[in-house]
Amino acid sequence: MDTYQQLRVLAEGLGVAGFGVTSAEPFNGVAETIKARREAGLVGKLQFTYKQPDVAADVRQSFAWAESIVVVSWSYMPAAGSPGAPAPGQGRIARFATEDHYRGLCDALTQIQQHLVAAGWKAEVLVDDDRLVDRAAAVRAGIGWWGKSSMVLDPRHGPWLLLGSVVTNAPLPVSEPMSRDCGTCDACIPACPTGAIVAPGVLDASLCLAHWLQMPGTIPIELREAVGNRVYGCDDCLEACPPGWKRLVDVPQGLGHVDLLSLLAADDQALLKTYDHFYIPRRRPRNLRRNAIVALANSTALARSDGGIDADGISQVIAVLAGYLGHPDGIYRSHAAWGLGRIGGPTAEGLLRYQAARERDDSVATEIRSARANVAKSSTVRSTLHPGTDSADTGSIANEEGHR
Numbered sequence: 001m002d003t004y005q006q007l008r009v010l011a012e013g014l015g016v017a018g019f020g021v022t023s024a025e026p027f028n029g030v031a032e033t034i035k036a037r038r039e040a041g042l043v044g045k046l047q048f049t050y051k052q053p054d055v056a057a058d059v060r061q062s063f064a065w066a067e068s069i070v071v072v073s074w075s076y077m078p079a080a081g082s083p084g085a086p087a088p089g090q091g092r093i094a095r096f097a098t099e100d101h102y103r104g105l106c107d108a109l110t111q112i113q114q115h116l117v118a119a120g121w122k123a124e125v126l127v128d129d130d131r132l133v134d135r136a137a138a139v140r141a142g143i144g145w146w147g148k149s150s151m152v153l154d155p156r157h158g159p160w161l162l163l164g165s166v167v168t169n170a171p172l173p174v175s176e177p178m179s180r181d182c183g184t185c186d187a188c189i190p191a192c193p194t195g196a197i198v199a200p201g202v203l204d205a206s207l208c209l210a211h212w213l214q215m216p217g218t219i220p221i222e223l224r225e226a227v228g229n230r231v232y233g234c235d236d237c238l239e240a241c242p243p244g245w246k247r248l249v250d251v252p253q254g255l256g257h258v259d260l261l262s263l264l265a266a267d268d269q270a271l272l273k274t275y276d277h278f279y280i281p282r283r284r285p286r287n288l289r290r291n292a293i294v295a296l297a298n299s300t301a302l303a304r305s306d307g308g309i310d311a312d313g314i315s316q317v318i319a320v321l322a323g324y325l326g327h328p329d330g331i332y333r334s335h336a337a338w339g340l341g342r343i344g345g346p347t348a349e350g351l352l353r354y355q356a357a358r359e360r361d362d363s364v365a366t367e368i369r370s371a372r373a374n375v376a377k378s379s380t381v382r383s384t385l386h387p388g389t390d391s392a393d394t395g396s397i398a399n400e401e402g403h404r
């Protein structure tokens with residue numbers, strides 16, 4: 001068996017979904033596309049491959065000796081399961097992160113690397129690395145095709161794939177790209193809750209929820225309702241993708257749920273331990289709590305409107321948000337203010353009024369004003385449509401102050 005065959009047999013034995021090889025030549029048009037998207041304002045706050053597009057589109061700039069790129073895909077379904085119906089107070093984690101699904105992929109890549117090194121070649125593993133656009137390598141190595149959602153998919157697994165590569169100086173035979181595309185399907189485009197797929201294959205990351213849930217700072221106010229109960233990642237464009245539907249049946253239900261109140265009560269150390277496999281900038285789980293605040297408010301507001309939560313449940317949520325409204329960190333205060341505005345009711349209004357009088361940070365003060373306007377709007381709508389519905393929420397500010 002030649003080296004290519006040995007690697008293929010090894011990879012398949014390790015359970016990869018797809019295996020292919022491409023040359024280490026630069027990826028035509030990729031650096032230009034990234035630059036054009038940056039210019040057009042489509043990349044949000046992304047760094048990663050967007051930092052140095054010429055490097056990410058040409059592995060030889062990082063590994064001058066590179067001849068070939070061995071690419072594998074790894075399917076995380078059915079292991080990642082399905083979240084099932086949303087429940088009040090429960091957040092959702094996208095399937096690729098329900099556990100560390102990269103582990104199997106990285107183990108397989110490491111064994112491929114070790115095999116090459118043992119045979120006397122140089123080899124480096126690259127996964128989610130700023131020095132390689134993984135999808136460009138996968139498409140050229142014939143692992144799948146570039147979907148209109150911008151995901152790489154294959155006919156057997158749909159888009160439920162993670163991708164990784166081993167760059168080597170071994171001169172391996174290259175695979176043919178797949179002769180498939182999405183055809184007339186465009187199901188992922190309307191499935192996106194924020195309209196982030198602005199044209200086939202073109203993602204506006206500044207509208208993508210997966211992007212905002214990873215990034216530090218403020219989640220744009222106009223996207224927060226669309227965040228729904230998501231805490232990390234978003235799967236809507238993947239779930240809409242017909243080639244992946246067969247992977248959604250007969251999977252364990254109820255995975256990827258997180259109890260939002262517990263998450264918000266946990267300390268940094270506990271969060272870093274539980275969510276070690278998430279991308280957590282500077283190892284500060286602040287984004288995770290910020291996301292959980294937004295998810296908790298959305299989940300409570302929805303449950304309240306369909307009677308899925310009682311007055312005690314609402315008081316418990318408001319008490320937690322009140323704690324974050326008094327937090328020294330302005331990011332928590334602004335998102336908690338928004339959350340209280342989203343839930344509404346006299347207690348929320350009282351808390352917001354109380355904090356408005358003390359707030360020294362202009363951007364948080366603006367958020368509090370807009371949250372109070374939301375409370376006013378929602379109570380007008382509630383009392384018009386359902387007279388008396390605010391009566392369950394009779395808590396006073398004095399009650400809530402005990403929780404700060």
Ligand code: B12
Nearest residue numbers: 030033049094129133134147151152162163201210233234
């Ligand atoms: C930055 C990044 C993100 C950003 C931006 C995503 C993006 N679309 O670029 C954010 C944070 C939003 C993100 C989200 C997700 N990501 Co991400 N992400 C990356 C990262 C680090 C770089 C991606 C990159 O360089 N993009 C550059 C741009 C230019 O590429 P592109 O958008 O695909 O553009 C190409 C297409 O538009 C195509 N094209 C051009 N014209 C046309 C026309 C048509 C008709 C078509 C079909 C295509 C097409 O050519 C362009 C390139 O030249 C990679 C890891 C890596 N190092 O590569 C992971 C990676 C892409 N992410 C991954 C995953 C799993 C996700 C999520 C599914 C996670 C989740 N569930 O929340 C979502 C999916 C969102 C989506 N629809 O893409 C996987 C994707 C695997 C796969 N099967 O494709 C990767 C490869 C990580 C990995 N190692 O497995 N991600």
Ligand code: SF4
Nearest residue numbers: 192208209234236237
């Ligand atoms: S990940 Fe979610 S927000 Fe991003 S493009 Fe897909 S459906 Fe839209």
Ligand code: SF4
Nearest residue numbers: 147148182185188241
């Ligand atoms: S939903 Fe349809 S158009 Fe979108 S990536 Fe999947 S197959 Fe392609």
